[in-house]
Amino acid sequence: MRVKAIMIRILLQLAHDKRTIGLMILAPILVLTLMSFIFDGSDYHPKIGIINAPISFVNKLEDSDVKVIRYTENDAYDVLKSSKIDALINFESGIPKITLEGSDPSKSQAVIKLTQNAISKVTPTVKPDITYLYGYDDMAAFDNFGPILIGFFIFFFVFLIAGVAFLKERTTGTLERILATPLRRWEVVIGYLLGFGVFTIIQSALIAWFAINILNIMMVGSFSLVLLITILTAMVALTIGTFISAFANNELQVIQFIPIIVVPQVFFSGLFDLSTMPPWLQSFGHFMPLWYSADALRNIMIRGKGWNDILFDVFILILICIIFTLANILALKKYRKI
Amino acid sequence: MHGFFCILKMSDYSLHYFLIMPQERSNAMENSINKLIPNSACIKIEHVNRSFGKKQVLFDISLDIPYAQILGLLGPSGSGKSTLVKMIAGIDNPTSGQVYVLDEKMPKLSTMNKIGYMAQSDALYEELTAEENIKFFASLYKLTKSKQKQRITEVMNLVNLSDHLKKQVKQYSGGMKRRLSLAIALIHEPLILILDEPTVGIDPVLRKSIWNELYKLNMNGTTIIVTTHVMDEADKCTNLGMIRDGRLIAIGSPDEIKRTSGSNTIEEAFLYYGGTSK
Numbered sequence: 001m002r003v004k005a006i007m008i009r010i011l012l013q014l015a016h017d018k019r020t021i022g023l024m025i026l027a028p029i030l031v032l033t034l035m036s037f038i039f040d041g042s043d044y045h046p047k048i049g050i051i052n053a054p055i056s057f058v059n060k061l062e063d064s065d066v067k068v069i070r071y072t073e074n075d076a077y078d079v080l081k082s083s084k085i086d087a088l089i090n091f092e093s094g095i096p097k098i099t100l101e102g103s104d105p106s107k108s109q110a111v112i113k114l115t116q117n118a119i120s121k122v123t124p125t126v127k128p129d130i131t132y133l134y135g136y137d138d139m140a141a142f143d144n145f146g147p148i149l150i151g152f153f154i155f156f157f158v159f160l161i162a163g164v165a166f167l168k169e170r171t172t173g174t175l176e177r178i179l180a181t182p183l184r185r186w187e188v189v190i191g192y193l194l195g196f197g198v199f200t201i202i203q204s205a206l207i208a209w210f211a212i213n214i215l216n217i218m219m220v221g222s223f224s225l226v227l228l229i230t231i232l233t234a235m236v237a238l239t240i241g242t243f244i245s246a247f248a249n250n251e252l253q254v255i256q257f258i259p260i261i262v263v264p265q266v267f268f269s270g271l272f273d274l275s276t277m278p279p280w281l282q283s284f285g286h287f288m289p290l291w292y293s294a295d296a297l298r299n300i301m302i303r304g305k306g307w308n309d310i311l312f313d314v315f316i317l318i319l320i321c322i323i324f325t326l327a328n329i330l331a332l333k334k335y336r337k338i
Numbered sequence: 339m340h341g342f343f344c345i346l347k348m349s350d351y352s353l354h355y356f357l358i359m360p361q362e363r364s365n366a367m368e369n370s371i372n373k374l375i376p377n378s379a380c381i382k383i384e385h386v387n388r389s390f391g392k393k394q395v396l397f398d399i400s401l402d403i404p405y406a407q408i409l410g411l412l413g414p415s416g417s418g419k420s421t422l423v424k425m426i427a428g429i430d431n432p433t434s435g436q437v438y439v440l441d442e443k444m445p446k447l448s449t450m451n452k453i454g455y456m457a458q459s460d461a462l463y464e465e466l467t468a469e470e471n472i473k474f475f476a477s478l479y480k481l482t483k484s485k486q487k488q489r490i491t492e493v494m495n496l497v498n499l500s501d502h503l504k505k506q507v508k509q510y511s512g513g514m515k516r517r518l519s520l521a522i523a524l525i526h527e528p529l530i531l532i533l534d535e536p537t538v539g540i541d542p543v544l545r546k547s548i549w550n551e552l553y554k555l556n557m558n559g560t561t562i563i564v565t566t567h568v569m570d571e572a573d574k575c576t577n578l579g580m581i582r583d584g585r586l587i588a589i590g591s592p593d594e595i596k597r598t599s600g601s602n603t604i605e606e607a608f609l610y611y612g613g614t615s616k
Contacts, residue, residue: 172462172464173457173459173460174463176424176429176457176461177457178478180428180453180457181450182447182448182450182451182478182479183478335429337431337445
């Protein structure tokens with residue numbers, strides 16, 4: 001009977017917490033839906049640029065659903081560099097020269113498999129000459145999504161810790177107490193930003209260093225640019241985390257926000273290839289901060305790109321940071337009008 | 339319930355203030371004194387109502403608190419005392435009505451600089467040491483380094499915690515946390531001191547020494563507002579406001595309250611005023 005009493009009590013407690021019920025049902029549905037979008041996508045059809053190739057070869061490629069685009073020698077490399085196509089094929093004196101974009105090992109594999117298949121049917125004796133623009137031939141999948149994981153883990157942990165820290169400040173009454181002093185609201189928010197800022201500089205430096213030097217993740221760009229992006233990611237996570245904590249009443253409720261705020265970002269940040277998804281779904285990624293930090297980190301670490309190519313990502317990350325900082329200052333109005 | 343039984347005149351306490359005004363009070367105090375017209379109060383509460391959603395917790399409270407008195411707000415838990423003092427401290431706003439402190443409408447940051455507030459729950463950073471806590475609050479009031487040092491020694495002596503400065507607050511007992519909260523409320527020598535149930539969990543000896551200190555501050559011109567539900571503390575206040583179910587049911591000196599209700603103790607008086615509400 002005591003067991004029954006406990007069971008009923010737990011059910012009653014749950015019934016009083018409508019949000020937890022909603023989350024326990026809706027969150028798995030949301031996550032499963034996202035997974036189905038990602039893994040249910042049709043087969044990947046590579047986009048291959050052709051400069052010069054026998055027509056029979058091109059037909060064979062098109063038969064296996066490759067999207068073939070013709071380029072002149074002049075503009076082909078620019079298109080490849082901007083990662084708009086997966087590979088470029090040029091027959092020079094009968095030998096097919098394949099240049100792979102190379103950032104994503106699974107795409108490179110698909111291109112190699114399809115082209116070798118086509119070549120063996122057209123000119124079986126020739127061996128293609130394969131080179132990589134980015135990456136290298138035995139590049140591990142981890143090299144490809146490692147930069148995203150760095151961004152993700154920094155985002156995730158700063159989000160959690162900042163959210164819980166600010167929540168604690170509310171629930172222990174210290175927030176109210178400090179607002180009883182002449183402290184201004186923006187001073188609270190900026191103070192938090194700077195305090196955690198110092199901490200996250202150390203944190204992101206360590207994580208990035210560990211991934212690059214210990215895990216030997218591919219890194220051809222500048223370490224200081226990687227650091228810039230990881231710190232910005234941490235600042236974004238911090239401002240979003242403290243903002244979200246205003247809507248939670250205890251630590252558990254902060255955790256409940258993870259499937260809503262963090263998990264979708266993982267799916268859309270490029271960890272999974274989204275190019276088989278309908279374009280309107282793909283564009284969701286552009287509303288997610290992690291998309292921008294993942295994009296920048298990949299450009300720096302795999303493609304060795306510099307300041308100019310990540311400028312837009314940096315701009316967006318700073319913008320998100322400013323918006324949520326202002327939102328935090330406004331949210332404190334709930335505790336003190338001025 | 340019709341609770342407004344007796345609103346007593348308190349203008350005589352304003353006079354009292356001028357008699358004991360010591361020289362070392364700050365200029366800010368002088369200025370606000372100069373601005374005073376006779377009978378102007380230190381804190382004015384005008385027709386304050388406060389609702390949280392549909393639940394109204396304060397009903398049309400009007401109260402003038404003269405300078406340099408100890409006002410005790412007496413009432414059972416949940417009666418709305420804390421909500422009322424939070425409005426005076428500037429961290430809560432009336433749904434309707436106004437609160438003026440030192441002739442300024444609250445909340446106002448410059449006025450909050452002159453208020454010391456001790457919350458009902460010990461709002462302390464448990465993982466920090468007592469010293470780190472008090473230094474943090476001292477910096478919020480922008481005290482200089484040397485002033486901080488001097489004031490920390492003074493207030494920590496006052497609450498008998500000088501030997502425990504380096505201890506983490508986590509290791510403090512309930513009473514020690516209360517005392518540290520009080521020390522923090524006093525750190526910037528406020529003109530007005532708002533204490534929300536300051537002596538909960540403090541033993542009688544220390545409680546007596548804290549009250550002696552409150553008297554001393556009061557004699558130096560500090561206006562003190564204390565909420566309590568301990569009846570014997572009520573006797574120690576200059577004036578008493580009795581709050582029940584969000585209404586101010588009586589106000590006056592402890593003796594006046596006892597006299598008008600025909601009671602021998604504050605407790606009886608409280609039952610007399612509040613008894614009809616049930």
